[in-house]
Amino acid sequence: MNLKDQIQQDINKALKKKEKQKLDCLRFLWAQIQNKEIEKGRKKLADEEIVKLMRKEVKKLKESLSFFEKGEREDLIKKTKTEIEILKTYLPQQLSDEELGKEVEKIIKQNPSVPHQGTLIGICIKTLADQADNQRIAQIVAKKLKP
Numbered sequence: 001m002n003l004k005d006q007i008q009q010d011i012n013k014a015l016k017k018k019e020k021q022k023l024d025c026l027r028f029l030w031a032q033i034q035n036k037e038i039e040k041g042r043k044k045l046a047d048e049e050i051v052k053l054m055r056k057e058v059k060k061l062k063e064s065l066s067f068f069e070k071g072e073r074e075d076l077i078k079k080t081k082t083e084i085e086i087l088k089t090y091l092p093q094q095l096s097d098e099e100l101g102k103e104v105e106k107i108i109k110q111n112p113s114v115p116h117q118g119t120l121i122g123i124c125i126k127t128l129a130d131q132a133d134n135q136r137i138a139q140i141v142a143k144k145l146k147p
Helices: 003-017 020-042 047-070 074-088 099-112 115-126 134-145
Strands: none
Touching: 003 020, 003 047, 020 074, 020 099, 047 074, 099 115, 099 134, 115 134
């Protein structure tokens, strides 16, 4: 079963169980998927494209969360955190910091001639895109390159 079918199935389950917040979140995600399909002029998005779309949405929610925390909006903080958790259930498993550090070290050893930290971060992000958040990758690369 592909990711889109799984989301559709979970929308139906949430509807039957009357889980309003989960239903709203999944319907919004479904609408985003539909919009992207229309924009691309294709029938179906690949799972990788849906994951990319969800990552973008999680990033937006995290940005909103920081503003809600500054404004001390407890109702919106709780709602946003729940939406992030719902979307994360569909994303691939992330590497732990230790595993990510090992992968970054391998990439650094494979590219000894890369002089610039930014270039190395780009290589690591390209290689580890589905396994870790870009910000975490950049932090670990910076940490590994410090003398």
